[in-house]
Structures are given as C-alpha cells and as structure tokens.
Amino acid sequence: MTQAVENVTELDAMVIGVGVAGLYQLHRFREMGLKVRAYDTATGVGGTWYWNRYPGARFDSQVEIYQYWFDEELYKSWKPSERFPGQPETEQWMNHVADRLDLKKDIQFSTRIESAKYDEKTGRWDVVTDDGEKINTQYLVSCCGMLSAPLDNRFPGQQSFKGEIHHTGLWPKGGVDLKGKRVAVIGTGATGIQVIQTIAPEVGSMKVFVRTPQYAIPMKNPKYSDEDWSYWSSRFNELKERVPTTFAGFDYDFYDKAWADCTDEERKEVLEERWEEGSLALWLASFPEMFFDEEISEVVSEFVRGKMRARLGNDEKLCDLLIPGPDDYGFGTHRVPLEHKYLEVYLQDNVETINCKSTPIEEIVPEGIKTADGVIHEVDAIILAVGFDAGSGALSRINIRGRDDRSLKDQWQQEIRTAMGLQIHGYPNLFTTGAPLAPSAALCNMTTCLQYQVDWITDCIGYANNNGKKVIEASKKVEDDWVRHHDEVAAETLVVKTDSWYMGSNVEGKPRRLLSYIGGVGNYHSKCDEVAKSGYPGFDIA
Ligand SMILES: Cc1cc2nc3c(=O)[nH]c(=O)nc-3n(C[C@H](O)[C@H](O)[C@H](O)COP(=O)(O)OP(=O)(O)OC[C@H]3O[C@@H](n4cnc5c(N)ncnc54)[C@H](O)[C@@H]3O)c2cc1C
Numbered sequence: 280m281t282q283a284v285e286n287v288t289e290l291d292a293m294v295i296g297v298g299v300a301g302l303y304q305l306h307r308f309r310e311m312g313l314k315v316r317a318y319d320t321a322t323g324v325g326g327t328w329y330w331n332r333y334p335g336a337r338f339d340s341q342v343e344i345y346q347y348w349f350d351e352e353l354y355k356s357w358k359p360s361e362r363f364p365g366q367p368e369t370e371q372w373m374n375h376v377a378d379r380l381d382l383k384k385d386i387q388f389s390t391r392i393e394s395a396k397y398d399e400k401t402g403r404w405d406v407v408t409d410d411g412e413k414i415n416t417q418y419l420v421s422c423c424g425m426l427s428a429p430l431d432n433r434f435p436g437q438q439s440f441k442g443e444i445h446h447t448g449l450w451p452k453g454g455v456d457l458k459g460k461r462v463a464v465i466g467t468g469a470t471g472i473q474v475i476q477t478i479a480p481e482v483g484s485m486k487v488f489v490r491t492p493q494y495a496i497p498m499k500n501p502k503y504s505d506e507d508w509s510y511w512s513s514r515f516n517e518l519k520e521r522v523p524t525t526f527a528g529f530d531y532d533f534y535d536k537a538w539a540d541c542t543d544e545e546r547k548e549v550l551e552e553r554w555e556e557g558s559l560a561l562w563l564a565s566f567p568e569m570f571f572d573e574e575i576s577e578v579v580s581e582f583v584r585g586k587m588r589a590r591l592g593n594d595e596k597l598c599d600l601l602i603p604g605p606d607d608y609g610f611g612t613h614r615v616p617l618e619h620k621y622l623e624v625y626l627q628d629n630v631e632t633i634n635c636k637s638t639p640i641e642e643i644v645p646e647g648i649k650t651a652d653g654v655i656h657e658v659d660a661i662i663l664a665v666g667f668d669a670g671s672g673a674l675s676r677i678n679i680r681g682r683d684d685r686s687l688k689d690q691w692q693q694e695i696r697t698a699m700g701l702q703i704h705g706y707p708n709l710f711t712t713g714a715p716l717a718p719s720a721a722l723c724n725m726t727t728c729l730q731y732q733v734d735w736i737t738d739c740i741g742y743a744n745n746n747g748k749k750v751i752e753a754s755k756k757v758e759d760d761w762v763r764h765h766d767e768v769a770a771e772t773l774v775v776k777t778d779s780w781y782m783g784s785n786v787e788g789k790p791r792r793l794l795s796y797i798g799g800v801g802n803y804h805s806k807c808d809e810v811a812k813s814g815y816p817g818f819d820i821a
Pocket residue numbers: 295296297298299300301318319320321325326327328329331336337338339340390391392393422423424425426427470673676677712713720721723724725726729
C-alpha cells in the first residue's frame with residue numbers, strides 16, 4: 280500500500296488512532312481507493328477499549344446501539360453477552376470488526392505521532408513518528424479520541440511512591456494484583472465508581488479520596504441470549520434510522536410532553552420509570568428542562584438524592600460526602616455514571632473516605648498519600664481515577680503546525696475552537712473526529728457521532744476529489760459562526776455553570792468552554808448535512 284520515497288512514506292490519507300472512529304475511517308478511505316495508513320501508540324485496536332483495562336471498565340451505552348451501522352451483517356455477526364459489556368468483550372468486538380474488514384494490514388501499531396507540519400507549497404502534511412519515520416500525506420485525519428490523554432502525572436511526588444501506582448486509562452495489560460492490599464482510589468467519577476465497586480470485595484482495605492460527589496444511577500445489566508440478539512438484529516434498520524436523530528444518539532429520546540404540562544404525579548412517574556430502566560434514560564430521555572431550569576434541575580436532583588440517601592442508610596456523614604448537595608451542582612450537568620452496588624461499598628468496615636475538599640491531597644510520598652492536614656495515608660497501591668485532558672488533550676500533545684507555522688497547542692491554550700468539530704481554520708486538509716465542539720461523551724452515544732463525522736469527512740474529501748481539488752480548509756467565518764452557535768446553545772444550559780471536565784476545569788489553565796456540542800445530535804447532523812448538501816459553503820476548496 281505505501282511507497283517509500285527518499286525514506287518518506289507517501290500517502291493520500293493518514294489516520295491517527297484506531298478506536299471506533301479510526302477503524303471506520305480507515306475502512307472508508309480504503310473503499311474510496313485512497314492510499315491510506317493508520318497509526319496508533321497502542322499495540323492493538325480498540326482505542327478507549329484497548330487502554331482502559333481497569334477492573335470493572337464497561338460502557339454506559341447499551342450494546343445494541345453502541346454499534347457500527349454501515350453493515351447489517353457485521354452487526355449480526357457479533358453476539359454480545361450482556362446489555363453493557365465490560366472492556367474485555369468490547370476490545371474483542373473491535374478486533375472482530377478489524378479482522379472482518381481486514382484492516383490490521385494497514386495499521387502501524389506501537390507508533391506515536393509526534394508532529395505534523397502543513398506545507399503550504401504542496402498542500403500536504405509532513406508527519407513524524409516517535410521512531411523518526413517520516414510520512415507525507417495529503418489528508419490527515421485525527422481519530423485521536425476525546426478521552427485519550429490521561430492525566431497520569433497528576434500529583435507531586437508520584438515517582439517516589441514505593442508501591443504500585445496506576446492511572447485507570449493506562450492500566451497494565453496483565454492486570455494488577457490488589458488482593459488483600461491496602462489500596463487508595465483517587466477520584467469518584469464514572470471510572471472511579473466502576474473501579475471502587477469492582478475491587479471492594481478483594482482488597483484488604485480501601486481509602487477513597489472524594490472531591491466531587493456524583494449522582495449515580497444503578498445499572499441494569501441483563502445477560503443477552505442468542506434470542507435477545509436476534510431480536511435486536513431484527514431491529515437493525517429501525518435503530519440505524521433512529522439513533523442519529525435523537526438528542527444524544529441513543530435509541531431513546533426526551534419525554535414528549537413539557538414539564539410545565541405535566542402534573543406532579545406524571546413527572547414522578549416519568550422519573551421513576553426512567554430510573555427503573557437502569558440506563559442513562561433518566562438523564563437523556565426524561566425532561567430536557569432539567570438542563571436549563573434551575574428549579575426543575577433541583578426537583579430531579581432531589582429525586583436522585585432521595586434514592587441515594589436511602590441506600591446509604593441515611594448516614595449523615597456519608598450522605599454529605601457522597602451525594603451532591605443543592606449548592607454543588609444539578610443532576611446531569613456532569614457526566615452521569617451508572618453503577619452496581621457502588622454506594623453499599625461505603626458501608627463496608629474496611630472502606631474509609633477522605634474528603635479532598637476539606638483536606639486536599641498535597642503530595643504522594645513513599646508510604647502513600649499526604650493530605651493538607653499533614654496525615655500520611657499509608658497504602659500499597661494507588662489508583663488514579665482522575666480522568667483525562669478531554670477533547671483537546673490528544674491533539675495538543677502532537678506538535679501540529681498549520682499555515683504560517685501556527686501551533687494548534689498554543690492556539691488552544693488561548694481558546695479552544697473548531698468548525699463543527701470537523702476542521703480547524705488555519706489547518707487545511709486536517710480533519711478531526713471526537714474533537715471539541717462536536718457532540719460527544721454521553722451527550723452523544725459516541726459510535727453514533729463518530730460514524731457520522733467519518734462519513735462527513737469522507738464525503739467532503741470525495742467531493743474535493745471529484746472536482747479535481749486538493750486543499751480543503753474551513754474559513755474563519757465558518758468557524759466563527761459555529762463557535763458562536765455552540766456557545767449560544769451552551770449558554771442556555773446549566774452545564775456551563777458547573778465545573779467539570781466537560782468545561783475543561785479539571786485541567787489547570789485550560790480555557791473554559793463546553794467541549795461537547797449540546798444542541799442535540801439530530802440537530803448537529805442536520806446542520807452538517809446542510810453544509811455538505813450545499814457544496815460546503817464557507818469552506819475554501821482549491
Ligand atoms: C472509561 C470510559 C468509558 C466510556 N464509556 C462510554 C459510553 O458509555 N458511551 C459512549 O458513547 N462513549 C463512552 N466513552 C467514550 C469513548 O472514548 C468513545 O465511546 C470511543 O471509544 C472513542 O473512540 P475514538 O475512536 O474517538 O477514540 P479512542 O477510542 O480514544 O481512540 C483514540 C486512539 O488514538 C490513539 N492516539 C492518540 N494520540 C495518538 C498519537 N499522537 N499517536 C498515535 N496514536 C494516538 C490512542 O492510542 C487511541 O488508541 C467512554 C470512555 C471511557 C474512557
């Protein structure tokens with residue numbers, strides 16, 4: 280496929296990352312007959328589902344919709360074991376996809392892309408890998424992931440720790456033996472919750488460092504039989520049509536009656552019904568008003584709090600620490616986690632909570648974790664469930680230089696901007712998936728959004744090729760218009776009033792902007808479709 284010219288690999292298109300997006304992008308480019316190659320730091324495919332091997336890792340999108348929609352036979356050829364399969368099964372599924380499409384022969388594993396520089400004379404990108412390989416490509420597509428830049432060097436003194444310390448997003452392939460050990464878990468977001476509930480039965484003791492409590496929904500995860508998968512397979516076309524049109528790219532959507540038009544009983548009934556679903560339906564398929572209206576948000580939040588309090592036996596200290604209060608933030612303004620017997624873990628005698636708001640972590644010392652009150656919490660292992668530099672992190676870690684040698688990292692340190700999450704003004708022929716300002720991270724079921732973005736990018740490049748053009752760049756106006764629209768939609772919501780990784784506030788100095796588009800997946804698709812149908816107005820195609 281590739282051709283070495285003076286030790287440079289010449290390509291029509293290059294894909295960075297082989298998760299959900301990268302695999303599909305590689306497939307689409309190959310179908311177009313382009314000379315294409317994909318690269319990934321990992322030793323295998325899967326992206327998120329390759330790296331996140333921590334105990335209890337699984338997704339919160341139901342498996343019947345966390346799918347590819349371009350091939351019905353592919354859908355039918357894999358039989359998931361349960362509604363929310365764990366990481367090992369999802370990684371196997373991604374390998375199944377890659378093998379079925381024979382993609383691996385065009386993927387270079389164990390290779391980090393270090394830099395990419397746009398050459399204005401040729402309209403092509405010069406890319407360099409960590410082992411010095413040079414690649415020259417016309418189109419560069421980032422499928423680097425929204426949640427793929429782990430904040431692994433988070434606390435001073437980490438290197439001094441005598442025991443084992445692991446970030447959940449870089450979990451060792453061979454696993455970590457935690458049996459009988461004194462373990463610290465830092466972080467109680469979606470990942471922390473999964474880890475805590477999973478390792479609780481095996482560790483000797485556990486100290487959980489809690490800074491931000493979470494509203495959590497109990498997951499219902501029934502096993503799927505062959506008959507179950509036949510049922511979902513029989514609905515393939517219906518689901519394929521439906522998911523791209525809903526608010527969050529799931530099969531469910533908001534309740535069709537406004538909050539104001541419902542009686543208290545009806546509201547309660549809707550919330551109870553969604554709660555019983557054991558999925559993200561309470562968040563993404565009940566009342567959209569909870570995103571906008573503080574009073575309604577408080578009613579829904581209190582509904583969830585009540586459920587959580589009961590499970591904590593109304594223990595005042597635990598409730599205060601583990602349940603967000605009215606002054607913290609409203610339900611759904613953070614990524615909502617699903618859990619299984621998570622809260623009950625805190626009722627175990629060998630589990631201790633440390634309040635990181637009142638006593639923040641100061642540093643890691645050889646024996647364990649030192650908090651601001653001078654206490655050293657001695658442990659054998661530390662699990663960093665502290666998340667990612669979301670949205671912009673993976674791309675910023677590559678030295679990307681566009682027209683006039685502008686640096687993407689430097690620009691995004693000032694302001695994070697994209698045109699529909701698909702291109703960035705000043706970086707011709709660079710396309711992005713899973714990038715800031717496109718719907719993502721549970722505000723979109725990611726397989727829905729990523730496939731759409733790959734299709735849009737492929738069609739755009741196809742359009743240029745068919746018209747004998749070689750360079751595509753979003754104009755400043757297109758980007759400005761999108762950023763304005765994105766911000767206007769976001770400003771209406773309570774999400775922007777809350778500190779969270781959605782807003783970039785988990786990374787010091789990161790400019791504040793909602794990283795995911797929150798105008799709805801259906802709406803996003805219509806807007807992007809309109810651009811494509813109208814011949815890409817506002818995109819400079821030369
Ligand atoms: C724990 C966890 C749970 C999640 N649960 C859900 C869920 O329930 N529902 C949902 O929709 N989404 C969920 N997500 C989001 C998830 O990231 C997406 O669903 C999806 O897997 C992203 O696919 P992707 O192809 O965009 O990127 P990724 O899967 O992140 O893949 C990106 C790849 O790019 C590679 N890469 C990055 N930079 C470079 C570089 N410089 N050089 C070479 N390679 C590079 C990485 O190694 C990685 O393999 C979850 C994420 C996490 C972390």
